Amino acid sequence: MTINVENVTKTYESGEVTIHALREATLKIPDHKIVTILGPSGSGKSTLLNVIGGIDRFDSGTLVVAGQQLEFLKDHQLTDFRRKYAGFIFQQYNLIPTLTVQENVEVGRELSENPLDMKSMLEKVGMYDKKDKFPYQLSGGEQQRVAIARALIKNPQFLLCDEPTGALDEVTGKKILRLLKYVNEEFGTTVLIITHNHGIGAMAHKIIKMSSGSIVESFDNESPVDPEKVTWA
């Protein structure tokens, strides 16, 4: 089991009120699967993902990812954990504007001791032709492809995607979803996708639903559909 979340709780003190971003979340995520996390805005999806990816801490509970018990790790150990196992995809792509496509991917490559091949990675995300372009010369979908390549090139165990298609239109968004599915099949990478777009759930092996910090539903999808076939909300 790659990811094992047990009774993980996280609260924010905001003045007088206490916000429960996560309430005793418990969850097992099997390896090599696509998992979507659904739920309304503010339900704790990002918090869950961030906690799993080791960029956020939690208050109580246990969290084991890739054999590491995250609550026991110091900051620098957490960094090394991310470096080795996690790949992040953000809604806003977050490419480095002063670096070209290839250079942006290089930023991810340098983190790994045995990275994947640069050329074939760029080809696989369909960005080889534009490898010398700067982010401002690319469309949103293209930027997200580069971001995926940056995350993938170090060959992580799982990809954490926080609303990866949130800023994209249907056609481009579906292409990104295809790419994620391809990655899952080709490299066996576990892919966690946050979305408030319920249709996307149809392509996942496992669907998790959240509401005000709690996991309200978690079930396996026996017949995931092709990304092209999801209904776009």
Add this chain to the structure above:
Amino acid sequence: MILRKSILRTIKEKKFQYIGVVFLLVLAVTLYTSLSMAISTLDQRNRIFKNDYKQETFHFMTREPLKNSQLQELESEYDVTLEERRFQDLDIDQDAVLRLFNTSEEVNVPFVSQGVMPQGKNEIALAKVFAEQHGYEIGDSITLAGTKAEVTGYVYLPDYIYMIQQQSDLLSNPDQFGFGITSKETLVNIQGEEQIQVIGWSETNSVPEGMRASVNEKSTLLQFVGHEDNARIQFVENEIEGAQTTITTLPLFVLALSIAMVLLLMKRRLDLQRKEIGTLMAIGYRKNELIRHYLGYAWFVGLSGTVLGTLAGIGLSIPLSNLYAQFFNLPSLSLFDWDPMVLVLGVATPLGLLLVLTFIVIWRALKVDPLTLLRPKEMATGKKSWLEKLPVLNSGNFIKRFRLRLMVRSKWRSFYIFLGVMFSTVLLFFGLIMFNSMDRLVETTYEEIYTYDYAIHYKTLMTDTDETKDGISPYTSSEVEVTTENDTNKALIYGIEPGTEYLNLSSEGEKLNDRLSEGAVLSKPLAAILGVSEEDEITLTNSLNDEKRTIEVAGIADVFIGTSIYLPKSEVNEFLGFPGNAYTSIWQGQKPKMNENIFMIEDKQKVIESFESNSGATKSSVIGMAVFAVIIGVIVLTLLTNLIVEENSPSISLFKVMGYHDKEVSKLVLSVYTPVVMLSFFASIPLAVLSLEGTMNSLVKETGFLMPTEVSWWMVLIGFSVITLTYALSLTLSKQKLKKVSLQEALKKQQD
């Protein structure tokens, strides 16, 4: 790291900012390196010349020349090397005096830099600057009191490094005075008054105890000067020592401005790249890797600044050394005569400081966790600073609030502008005050207070009745020790006739001569050295017989030159054990004729002239300072206003979208700092005066003079215009940038 590429691209994109800070750093390093190299060259040359060419430890003159046997006695008794040296002062080219020595062999050994040592009959070698000034080249002939002689070379003497005719002279002026050497035979044959001095060298470089008295027993001493009291030797050493402050203070200030700017830029960069930093942290970059990455900016600025600065500094040190060579007659005895440590310090200090401080800024920025960095800043720090909560900032119209916020939000920028303007203003006022005070110093001291034209010093104590003659005022002068609670210093005591028409002691127009009955009047430098003011007590000690006398300070006269004490002549004569009607010197208005009783004639007009010929150099260095001040001011202000435009480009763009004209927008955004500039300017004036006073006071012991440090209204006016123009210039430069802010900017930023 691939990230390095991003640094170079960012720098290229923000050329102006980085060129600006690199330029500031180059200025700092150039200043430091060139000054230090010039001074260390001076130091090295001085040391080698002094040691290898046996610079005298002391010299003396006696009424009757000592015999050889007497000299030998002294040599063995005090373990010193003594050598008799003869000289004559000869008039050359109407207005100049050439002091011609015979070539000494054991002490003050001459060094010939070009040509050869004069050997044969009627051959002489001339001090290089003197020869240059008067157009004598090697092989030329020169007429000395009717005798024609050939110039065989250029010469340096270890006891005439600072080439002044009299010890009391302040300024060296090769136009008026120089020296030469020749053989004894040639010297004897030249018509004129020959004088004999004994020059002495001691291994320990100090005057053996009791020697002075011992010489005095053999023949009355007319003069005995130890090397520490010998301005011709000491002045260069004082300059070397005194220059250390300038060498470090000025460059350190510029360095501080440059580093502060780098830090501001760095902070700004880190702010802009919050999201990028957050992303890099999230995908697994370690903190030390990111620190190393962002330090790349500091490395770039630091290395290019120090390397360029060092090169420019080395280049500039050459003309600077040549300039020093005009003042100090020091031969270049070796090729490599400066301290390589200068270069190491010039590179290591700025680079080290820059890296350490930038490191701290980066380290602090990276302390934030990646999630916070990934969120937009406004959301991350929703708090307003306490300053922003002040009611003034929340009242009034929108424009006023906008401007006040801008100023408050960037308090470090305001502070930086304050410092930059302060630095420029202080520098400017240093220049203006000094420009003025050279004239004031001469005017007050030599025209208002010293109303004589000639001072004549006799070889012996005079008692005859010359003094009854009209137009002549006798006085007694001698060296004494002055003791205060703190320490003891040497000073010149003047016993004068209180009613004399030749010395008009006064302080800011108030006449002080009458106060001589109440106590002593001091010159300003002496009062500063002793740290005394009116009504304090000082104790005088007669160095010949150890007699002491305590007197009150009755006044401090506006005499800006020399460490002098004025008292009534009768009192001084009594104190020194002289007869009541005795005197050592006279002042008079008419040009005197030289006779065998006269030891030396001082022509006040020549002193004034040499001051004036030197004020040209002072004035050009003042202009240099002003230009420097303006350059620094323009860079600092432009960099800052540019940064403000860049940072506020979304608002600027929004203003434009709303229909404001460029002019209105620039007025709105750019002139925010006008009050800071004005405030800094006016606060800096007293600071300039105080720090200049402080500098003068700390150097007064070495220089023997003080500069009047008054600020007149015309200085404020000039200073104000210069600073305002500087500010206006940098605003104009930044306006260009403001014009380029596009209308889309406002929309683009909001998407992020």
